[in-house]
Amino acid sequence: MTVNKGEFVGILGSHGAGKTTLCLSINGIIPNMISADMFGNLEVAGEVPPRIPVRELATKVGSVFDNPEFQMSQLTVFEEVALGLQNLGVDKDTILNNIGGALEMVGLKGFEERSPFEISGGQQQRLAMASALSMKPEILVLDEPTSNLDPIGKEEVFTVTRKINQEEGLTVVIAEHEVEVIAEFADKVVLLEEGEITKIGTPEEVFPQLVDAQSKVGVRVPQITDFASKVPKKFGKELPVTLDQAIKGYKK
């Protein structure tokens, strides 16, 4: 697969399909921290992940995981974001500048002195995003970032993810079960089944093909696509994948 600069790519698949393995390969955690035999070629932002240390790659690829609490270790939000930069040996002015920018981007300005453990799940996940963004990466990899969040938290994370993609031009690779959101945001979706890519294309291309295969591939399609597939005459040539498309395309 190829992900172009600035694209928003959704990774779909059931548990065990290989979503996390793919994410962890892109950021180099596999095979540098979790050993594995790798074959084939992988190039990420001009680097070959297995060949450079994870912390160096982190300046090009930021990572966000499903349980933000596991990522938190510091007493304040400010220190939490500073940690990665300090470990890289970046100078003080750059650190201060980057922290401010990253917290601004995720909407956590004013939270600097709060404890990372006393903010909401959505705020924690945005803090994890700020830590990644402080290193000014070109790519952000998010592995089921909203699985443990309530609807407001999910919305917060999706909004920030979209913003950094559209306004900052970061490439986003996100593994996610919320297909309604992927259908709305993604330029491209990649379907994994038992470790292999079996479909790749725009949401409009991929989801209609999955309507009859949901149980088999272990991935839902947006509810509106499922519905439209049962009454295709009520919709235009192409099945809708978002609520807006369905409302516009509906023939009374």
Added chain:
Amino acid sequence: MTEIICKDLSHTYPNGVEALSGVNVSIKQGEIISVVGQNGSGKTTLVKHFNGLLKPSGGNVLVGELDTLEHSVGLLAREVGYVFQNPNHQIFAASVKDELSFGLKNIGIEEGLIEEKVNKIAEEFSLTEYLDLNPYRLGFSLRKTVGMASIIVMEPDVIILDEPTTGQDFIGIKTIRENMRNLSKEGKTVVVVSHDMPLVAEETDRVLVMCETELIFDDSPDKLFANQEVLGKTNLKPPQISSFFSDVGLSSSDKAVLSIEDALKAIK
């Protein structure tokens, strides 16, 4: 038969945070009911009163004949089982078999019968092949199934499921929904705390909406997803199909369409 009755139930945590104020609700044996609201609204605090994990600061909770203020969780848990959101907070035994046997041993069931019950529940939940494995060697989804099975094997009248579908994939969600339906068919009361609105819409008959410590809505899901005031106040998002039908003017303003099946009937 175990009816749960909350009378003027209030709860203030030891740190002074008020989490419930003046909740009145009764749940009859055999109901399948959901509890929704944002994090911090009081939903989990409410259901933790149903088996005495929390005790009222004001008012009373009756579980069958038992006032939870006067009885231990150990006793109440026989009537009301609580399946945690995070199976890691619940599971501790070295094998799936031990995990499923633990509660039964605790209440003094004889060994032969324990084995029989454990084998039966393992079969129902497709866990037979994992009985000898350490639960932590299983994936999250299966571990969650173990957590659920370990409570259901105790055969409580009432089963509380806290966010059962969080982090589950298509198959996991399908299995959980089937389990809920089966429990309901057997006459169990099923109380599900959830952010999963399609689940609430399609699988439950009654919804309790919590908002800032208060119970603000207690009615059927089709009324909830048509109630813009409650939805707005609580930031709850109806299932896509409900929004679509309301946006194109196909559903009445006081009764939402809840499922694809409903929707297909409505446009025929």
